[in-house]
Amino acid sequence: MTLRITVDTGSPTAPYEQLRAQIAERARSGALPVGYKLPTVRGLAEDLGLAAxxxxKAYKALEADGVIETRxxxxxxxxxxGDAAQRRAATAAAAFAEEARRLGLTREAARGAVDEALRAAYGA
Structure with missing residues (x-):
């Protein structure tokens, strides 16, 4: 199995974010199985023509998200x-709920804010 990553230098999305998103998607979809060894930072940088x-930066973000681990x-x-991502989402949701309550928002207003944020992040 090879890691097939492409970086579009003409994209408005930063190269590290393109890299992070592609690895995260492949890991979450199972295309990159748990335990798959990723290339070294230098090796992948050379392959993609990017700075190490x-x-x-992409690896650090992926590790913070629980997608990869460095041994x-x-x-x-x-x-x-899956578990790490779910825990982080639950923690973020709890923090939002507490903040919304502290601000005096009704449950409906808080849900509306969440729905709007999800629409913005995921589209439609």
Whole structure:
């Protein structure tokens, strides 16, 4: 299995974000299975014609999201991200709910704000 990533230099989306999004999507869809060893930062940077810092930034964001894990000198691997992603989403939702209540929003107004944010993020 090879990691097939493309970066569109003409895109308004930053290269590190394109890289992060593609790896995250492939990991979550199962196209990159749990335990799959990712290329080194330098190796992937060379393959894609990017600066090593760009790839490192994407890897750091993916690790923060629980999509990948670095095992020291052994390398970087796709993590079992479902649980970590679900926990982070639940934590963010709880923080939003508490903030909405503190601001005096009704349950309906808070739901409306969430629905609008989801529409903006996911479209339609």
């Amino acid at each position: 810092n760009t790839v490192a 020291g000198r052994h390398g970087t691997f796709v993590a079992a991200a």
